Amino acid sequence: MTIRVLLFGIVRERAGSATFQLQCAQSITVHTFRRQMEEHLPVLRELGAYAVAVDQAFANEDVLLTGAQEVAIVPPVSGG
Amino acid sequence: MIMLKKTQLIFQSEAMDGWLREHRSASSGAEVVFSGIVRTDEHKRAVEYLEFEAYESMVHAEADRIFEEVEQQWKVNAVVLTHRLGRVFPGEAAVVLAVYARHRYEAFAACQYIMDELKKRLPIWKKEVFADGEAWVHPHP
Numbered sequence: 713m714t715i716r717v718l719l720f721g722i723v724r725e726r727a728g729s730a731t732f733q734l735q736c737a738q739s740i741t742v743h744t745f746r747r748q749m750e751e752h753l754p755v756l757r758e759l760g761a762y763a764v765a766v767d768q769a770f771a772n773e774d775v776l777l778t779g780a781q782e783v784a785i786v787p788p789v790s791g792g
Numbered sequence: 793m794i795m796l797k798k799t800q801l802i803f804q805s806e807a808m809d810g811w812l813r814e815h816r817s818a819s820s821g822a823e824v825v826f827s828g829i830v831r832t833d834e835h836k837r838a839v840e841y842l843e844f845e846a847y848e849s850m851v852h853a854e855a856d857r858i859f860e861e862v863e864q865q866w867k868v869n870a871v872v873l874t875h876r877l878g879r880v881f882p883g884e885a886a887v888v889l890a891v892y893a894r895h896r897y898e899a900f901a902a903c904q905y906i907m908d909e910l911k912k913r914l915p916i917w918k919k920e921v922f923a924d925g926e927a928w929v930h931p932h933p
Contacts, residue, residue: 721917788930791916
């Protein structure tokens with residue numbers, strides 16, 4: 713299963729790409745997704761806090777990612 | 793009356809002109825407009841420009857959720873939000889929010905609420921670009 717992840721801001725810049733493909737054997741929770749993404753993108757640990765969005769809404773840690781949703785890493789926002 | 797809700801993300805400052813006044817109507821006695829202007833200096837350094845990027849589809853979705861919260865708390869006729877993307881220079885507006893209501897109390901309160909929530913929740917990011925460097929701004933984890 714592949715989870716296609718949208719990247720923005722400092723995470724996009726440090727990853728050198730606006731998307732990331734995370735390979736998983738099965739569906740995973742947002743909590744597990746964070747741990748796995750932090751292995752691939754060390755900038756996430758440096759940030760301290762960041763949100764995960766699923767289908768254009770902030771997601772809780774127990775939301776299950778199946779590969780069918782739109783998933784995004786949301787670093788701390790600074791609009792306005 | 794059903795509240796009118798509009799959000800736009802634009803690259804050109806000219807596109808902001810005229811956008812707000814289209815939504816004036818005689819049923820709204822109050823028009824409260826907030827403009828967020830790019831300052832000439834941050835942290836005692838001269839700003840060349842700010843660079844904004846957004847997760848655009850989620851900005852619209854999250855803004856709609858904020859507007860629904862407004863609708864549940866105040867009687868507001870219309871909310872019009874516009875935010876710049878790309879480079880925005882000192883003295884230019886990065887964000888303009890207009891709230892229309894029958895009376896000023898609702899318009900002021902809703903305007904304050906939307907700006908506070910926008911800063912916490914809308915997936916928009918800015919980078920400050922100075923003559924001698926640049927930095928992403930991360931005030932709201």
